[in-house]
Amino acid sequence: MSKLTIAIAGATGAVGQQMLQCLEERKIDCELRLFASYRSAGKAFSFQGKEIVVEELKEESFENIDIVLGATENDITKKWMPWAQKHHAVVIDNSSAYRLDPNVPLVIPEINPEDIQKHQGIIANPNCATIIALVALNQLHQEFHIHRMIVSTYQAVSGAGVKGVKDLENQVKDPSIPSTAFPYPIAFNLIPQIGDFDENGISKEEWKLQNESRKIWHDPNLLVNCTCVRVPILRSHSESITIECDQPVNIDKARELLESAEGVKLVDDPQNQQYPMPLDTSDQDLVFVGRLRKDPSDPTGHSMILFCCGDQIRKGAATNAVQILQALIQNQN
Amino acid sequence: MSKLTIAIAGATGAVGQQMLQCLEERKIDCELRLFASYRSAGKAFSFQGKEIVVEELKEESFENIDIVLGATENDITKKWMPWAQKHHAVVIDNSSAYRLDPNVPLVIPEINPEDIQKHQGIIANPNCATIIALVALNQLHQEFHIHRMIVSTYQAVSGAGVKGVKDLENQVKDPSIPSTAFPYPIAFNLIPQIGDFDENGISKEEWKLQNESRKIWHDPNLLVNCTCVRVPILRSHSESITIECDQPVNIDKARELLESAEGVKLVDDPQNQQYPMPLDTSDQDLVFVGRLRKDPSDPTGHSMILFCCGDQIRKGAATNAVQILQALIQNQN
Numbered sequence: 001m002s003k004l005t006i007a008i009a010g011a012t013g014a015v016g017q018q019m020l021q022c023l024e025e026r027k028i029d030c031e032l033r034l035f036a037s038y039r040s041a042g043k044a045f046s047f048q049g050k051e052i053v054v055e056e057l058k059e060e061s062f063e064n065i066d067i068v069l070g071a072t073e074n075d076i077t078k079k080w081m082p083w084a085q086k087h088h089a090v091v092i093d094n095s096s097a098y099r100l101d102p103n104v105p106l107v108i109p110e111i112n113p114e115d116i117q118k119h120q121g122i123i124a125n126p127n128c129a130t131i132i133a134l135v136a137l138n139q140l141h142q143e144f145h146i147h148r149m150i151v152s153t154y155q156a157v158s159g160a161g162v163k164g165v166k167d168l169e170n171q172v173k174d175p176s177i178p179s180t181a182f183p184y185p186i187a188f189n190l191i192p193q194i195g196d197f198d199e200n201g202i203s204k205e206e207w208k209l210q211n212e213s214r215k216i217w218h219d220p221n222l223l224v225n226c227t228c229v230r231v232p233i234l235r236s237h238s239e240s241i242t243i244e245c246d247q248p249v250n251i252d253k254a255r256e257l258l259e260s261a262e263g264v265k266l267v268d269d270p271q272n273q274q275y276p277m278p279l280d281t282s283d284q285d286l287v288f289v290g291r292l293r294k295d296p297s298d299p300t301g302h303s304m305i306l307f308c309c310g311d312q313i314r315k316g317a318a319t320n321a322v323q324i325l326q327a328l329i330q331n332q333n
Numbered sequence: 334m335s336k337l338t339i340a341i342a343g344a345t346g347a348v349g350q351q352m353l354q355c356l357e358e359r360k361i362d363c364e365l366r367l368f369a370s371y372r373s374a375g376k377a378f379s380f381q382g383k384e385i386v387v388e389e390l391k392e393e394s395f396e397n398i399d400i401v402l403g404a405t406e407n408d409i410t411k412k413w414m415p416w417a418q419k420h421h422a423v424v425i426d427n428s429s430a431y432r433l434d435p436n437v438p439l440v441i442p443e444i445n446p447e448d449i450q451k452h453q454g455i456i457a458n459p460n461c462a463t464i465i466a467l468v469a470l471n472q473l474h475q476e477f478h479i480h481r482m483i484v485s486t487y488q489a490v491s492g493a494g495v496k497g498v499k500d501l502e503n504q505v506k507d508p509s510i511p512s513t514a515f516p517y518p519i520a521f522n523l524i525p526q527i528g529d530f531d532e533n534g535i536s537k538e539e540w541k542l543q544n545e546s547r548k549i550w551h552d553p554n555l556l557v558n559c560t561c562v563r564v565p566i567l568r569s570h571s572e573s574i575t576i577e578c579d580q581p582v583n584i585d586k587a588r589e590l591l592e593s594a595e596g597v598k599l600v601d602d603p604q605n606q607q608y609p610m611p612l613d614t615s616d617q618d619l620v621f622v623g624r625l626r627k628d629p630s631d632p633t634g635h636s637m638i639l640f641c642c643g644d645q646i647r648k649g650a651a652t653n654a655v656q657i658l659q660a661l662i663q664n665q666n
Contacts, residue, residue, distance in 0.1 A: 152560075154487070154564065168521075172505040172506075172520075187505075188501075188566050188611075190487055190566060190611060191610060192623075192624055193603065193606065193608060197604055200627070201625065201626040202629070203603075225575055225628050225629060225630035225636075227485075227573040227624065229571075229573065231523065232564075232565050234521045238523055240485035240525075240560040240562065240573075270530040271530055273516045275525050275526065277524060277525070278523060279518060291560065296557065297481050297483065297556035297558035298558075299556070303558075307525045307562075
């Protein structure tokens with residue numbers, strides 16, 4: 001079998017760059033092609049000791065490409081997806097354009113790797129806040145069966161791309177510099193809006209967390225209450241989560257499950273000031289989980305509270321996509 | 334009747350300074366005395382056109398004082414409280430030392446002003462996050478009767494005093510400068526701990542929100558689930574809150590109630606990007622409330638979600654204390 005040819009579409013953005021790094025770290029044996037807009041064409045990046053020059057993404061770019069890692073925004077992705085399909089390239093797509101399409105598996109490899117095999121050319125990478133929450137919760141869901149989750153997020157500015165990072169870095173020095181990625185200043189502030197609002201006042205990000213969680217867990221009845229908030233943090237999303245379960249919860253059992261849960265690091269010793277924090281999870285592939293406790297507002301004992309943090313550019317995007325890629329390669333062998 | 338003599342104990346701290354400003358703004362007709370530790374004695378502050386020199390707080394300081402506004406930490410407050418009582422000075426105390434004492438009314442003037450009259454020399458000012466949440470929720474509680482609240486907070490560094498502010502201001506310039514008010518860096522980070530943890534992993538701040546809410550609303554059965562988080566914001570606490578009610582909730586009715594709720598400003602037009610943000614509430618006495626919506630995770634229609642922000646040094650501390658003072662003066666007249 002000849003070497004796989006892998007492409008990154010949107011190679012120069014924050015997620016595309018992280019995908020490149022993840023492919024390198026995980027020693028993925030492949031020919032790599034990097035695509036971006038004409039503005040970025042000609043830039044070069046090192047990969048496995050070779051220099052790879054970014055090419056402009058065009059209709060014929062995907063000829064002889066086996067797998068595409070998509071790291072472009074929805075509108076751009078929708079434009080090039082037919083080009084990839086024409087050349088039978090399998091796409092692992094980080095945009096939200098195809099996530100809820102019934103023909104597109106939506107995959108977190110720690111949770112539903114079996115869905116990868118049902119793909120018809122596209123596999124979708126979930127929303128970052130959804131990945132972080134579900135990796136934290138999955139073992140608890142298997143044990144106690146979560147039927148309702150109540151989530152408040154604390155989301156880093158890098159979730160809005162390089163512009164968001166620049167805004168925060170500029171504004172902490174000079175708060176009068178206007179935001180380019182946000183509707184308001186973000187330094188020393190927070191913004192309870194991520195994405196547009198629907199007619200019921202629910203933001204896009206909040207809907208993603210509901211609908212993508214239902215799809216990944218194959219539970220259309222999962223109840224999700226979510227408030228998504230942008231905070232002045234550079235990297236790593238945090239989430240305060242209450243889960244209500246069909247089974248009574250047991251905190252010792254929950255800790256035991258999380259100790260050995262794939263993709264999770266249990267950081268839960270509050271007496272010794274050990275709990276998840278975004279500075280600690282930045283540039284890490286693991287989701288940190290802690291502050292585990294029974295929910296004192298549920299006298300039936302079926303609810304618990306936890307706090308989790310994860311790097312939304314790594315596990316929330318690039319790492320998850322490359323894990324899907326690895327599973328895909330393994331399935332093909 | 335001769336002019337009232339009012340004292341601020343702890344006059345040089347963040348809350349004491351804000352009390353001074355609130356007394357000035359509200360044109361409280363009084364003789365004012367300022368007390369602090371020996372280190373601050375001799376500093377002078379302007380009040381109603383006069384210069385007032387800070388005196389060292391001593392056992393005989395409260396002679397001829399009618400009302401004391403207490404703005405010192407618990408241990409200091411416990412030390413001087415008997416001195417105030419010896420001289421029959423009425424104390425409005427911002428520390429948490431006496432808040433749950435059954436002989437001490439715990440008062441938010443918009444909610445339970447009638448409790449002021451039951452005082453036996455001490456009236457307690459509630460915890461800042463509790464005041465902000467309950468001012469936001471009180472009219473909804475009266476209408477729909479809240480039996481459970483699920484709260485995640487986003488609390489500003491000034492809640493930890495002047496040191497907390499300095500930490501953030503220093504660390505955004507140089508992240509290697511260690512924190513003095515927090516166990517970890519706070520710039521570009523968050524810390525899911527405010528106060529010590531009990532054996533169930535619940536922090537002091539989280540317990541305050543539960544127990545003080547129960548006392549203020551005179552509802553010992555109120556169910557409270559709370560996660561308190563310190564965020565890199567200078568001023569104003571924010572809270573993401575879900576309430577579950579005995580009555581079915583109606584969002585239009587909720588908006589109508591909040592439009593005319595005392596101490597509240599409704600900022601709730603997400604389509605036009607109008608929602609509460611801490612930069613907007615800083616140095617304001619009103620609690621901003623918005624992002625009102627039905628809780629999609631409660632199919633019974635008894636729950637709703639909202640987001641609120643309030644200046645924790647003003648309404649969360651100094652303003653509330655001075656409002657109690659005003660009610661006390663009015664009752665005496």
